[in-house]
Amino acid sequence: MFDQEPVCLPTYYNTTREYALNHSDFFHSNTNIKNYDYIFMFSKAIHVPILCHSEKNSKDVSVFENNFYVPLHYWWHGLVARYWFYSYKHLQNVYNEHKQRFGIYIRDASNIRKYRIDILQELSDINNQVFYQITPAMRTQITDINKKSILSKWPVSRADIHSSASATIDWADTNIYDIQLVAETLFHTEKIHLTEKSIKPIVMEQPFILFAGPNSLQYLRDYGFKTFSSLWDESYDIELDSKKRFVKIIDLIHNLSTLSKVEFKRLISKANTIVKYNKQHFYSQRFEDMLLSEFYNNLDSALDVRKEKFYTMPGGTLLHYNNMLHQQGLQLNKREINDFISIMNYMKTKHPLVAKEIVKKYSHLF
Numbered sequence: 001m002f003d004q005e006p007v008c009l010p011t012y013y014n015t016t017r018e019y020a021l022n023h024s025d026f027f028h029s030n031t032n033i034k035n036y037d038y039i040f041m042f043s044k045a046i047h048v049p050i051l052c053h054s055e056k057n058s059k060d061v062s063v064f065e066n067n068f069y070v071p072l073h074y075w076w077h078g079l080v081a082r083y084w085f086y087s088y089k090h091l092q093n094v095y096n097e098h099k100q101r102f103g104i105y106i107r108d109a110s111n112i113r114k115y116r117i118d119i120l121q122e123l124s125d126i127n128n129q130v131f132y133q134i135t136p137a138m139r140t141q142i143t144d145i146n147k148k149s150i151l152s153k154w155p156v157s158r159a160d161i162h163s164s165a166s167a168t169i170d171w172a173d174t175n176i177y178d179i180q181l182v183a184e185t186l187f188h189t190e191k192i193h194l195t196e197k198s199i200k201p202i203v204m205e206q207p208f209i210l211f212a213g214p215n216s217l218q219y220l221r222d223y224g225f226k227t228f229s230s231l232w233d234e235s236y237d238i239e240l241d242s243k244k245r246f247v248k249i250i251d252l253i254h255n256l257s258t259l260s261k262v263e264f265k266r267l268i269s270k271a272n273t274i275v276k277y278n279k280q281h282f283y284s285q286r287f288e289d290m291l292l293s294e295f296y297n298n299l300d301s302a303l304d305v306r307k308e309k310f311y312t313m314p315g316g317t318l319l320h321y322n323n324m325l326h327q328q329g330l331q332l333n334k335r336e337i338n339d340f341i342s343i344m345n346y347m348k349t350k351h352p353l354v355a356k357e358i359v360k361k362y363s364h365l366f
Helices: 009-021 037-042 059-066 076-084 115-122 124-129 136-144 163-167 171-175 216-222 242-257 261-282 285-312 316-327 334-350 352-361
Strands: 050-053 070-073 100-106 130-134 177-183 208-211
Touching (some): 050 285, 070 285, 076 285, 115 124, 115 136, 124 242, 130 177, 334 352
């Protein structure tokens, strides 16, 4: 069950393998097991597993699905954000024409998040219009990859933020800048995966521009939110090439930075109707019902599929992967053998017809 983080097979594989190598009672420590089979063997069972995730258009999820997992999509971040941000529902954003035009928060720039350093680089020439906050860890990351000069182009931010900032909002920031630049977890990706970062400007009654995967704005609209295509060009959202999408977003920000004070104030005033609607929608019962119905309905469907596979795929992933080990000449350890015997005794008692099919299909394992 994945919540905050996206499904990332390489990361999950490395974590699983490290665990296995430090726990000798798991056969997964055998170095002959190839590729991502380490991951799938950890959840092998008489029932096929269900993968709960919060992303769409995901090749990683497809790999799980191709290995007999039943995918279940739900927007975890939407649900948890209603809990994290509950206390801000009665606060209001008041327009201040002395604000900076843009604001951005960056907690990390490692691995898949390195693109955030490029944002600072590309916006350096308009840094007088951009309020920014970064973490001490990011300062170190920028230095470690020899791009320390980037920070020399920016004024010292008001204060460093920390990892706990995910669940909090400094409401005073609404008096500092107007448009929030959201640097999502994933950018160079085909996935749609939005976190609480994309919800913060909604709670803060701010228009926003998303650095995220393609069709992320559409994802928000699918949940009932409105975006800002009536005010500026949001075609970046449908650009599949991440490098071109990045250029489009940077160009948009620069274009907005060149507007006169009068033009920019008029733009923000027009955005006011949208941001008010978005905040009201976020705290509405309708939105909560939408999120919960999605999860309940998809869970019911996943359980139905799993129940069907109990009969059409007798033995589930347990027998599938035990058979794969057998074909590779690998043996179950004592604990695995005892578990296998217990499960088969249970099946023979409670589901004799399925047990019979298991023995028939995998007779060479008995």
